[in-house]
Amino acid sequence: MTFAKPLLALSALTLLAAPAVAGDAAKGEQVAKLCMACHSLTDAKTKVGPSLVGVVGRPIASVEGYSYSQSILDYAAKAGAWDEAKLDSYIENPKKDVPKGKMAFGGVKDATKRADLIAYLATLK
Template sequence: MPRLLPYLLLCLCLGATPGHAGGDAKAGASVFRKCGACHTATEPNNRVGPSLMGVIGRPAASVSSYSYSEAMKAFGSEGHVWDEATMSEYLLSPKAMVGGTKMSFAGLKKPQDIADVIAYLKDPSAAK
C-alpha cells in the first residue's frame, strides 16, 4: 500500500487539474535545472545519473553505458517503460516507486512541474 499512495495522490491531483496534462516544455526546462546536476536531456552522455535523452518510451534501466542500482535493474527487468504515467509516478517520489534506487532526489511535488518536465523530456528542443 505505501508504494501505491504516491501514485494515487498523483492521479487525484492530475485528475483535478486537466489543464496540466499537456505540460509546457519551456517551463519544464526551468524545472529540469533541479535534475541537471545529475542528468542531461540533450546529450547521450551519462553524469551521476544516466542520460535522459529520449527517455520517454524507453525501457527502464536500458542505457547500456550506465551502471544502475540493483533495484533499478530489477524494476527494468519487470518490463517497466518510461511512459508518461510511469515517469509521473517516479518523479513524484523516486524512492517510493523504486525502493533501493541510488537516486537521492526527493521528487517533484507539484503536478504542473511534473507535467512540464515530461513535456521537456519528450522534446527538449521545444523549450527554445
C-alpha cells in the same frame, strides 16, 4: 441500454489512464534545471545518472555503460519503458517506485511542474 454501463466504465478507465495535466514544455525546461546536476539533457553522456535524452519511451534502466542499482533493474523487469505515467510517479517520489535506487533526489511534488517537466523531456531526442 445494455452497453451504457460498460461504456461508462471504459470512459472512466480512459480518464484514469490519461495524464492528469497536459504539460508545457517551455515551463518544463525550467523545472529540468533540477535534473541537470546529475543528468545530461543535451547528449548521451552519463554523469552521476544516465542521460535523459530520449528517456520518454525508452526501456527503463537501458542506458549502455551506466551501472544501475538492482532495485531499478527489478523495477525495469516488471515496468518496461518510461511512459508518461511511470515518469510522473517516479519523478514525484523516486523512492516509492524504486526504494533502493541510487537517485537521491526527493522528487517534484507539484503535479503541474511534473507534467511540464515530462513534456520537456519528451522533446529531448
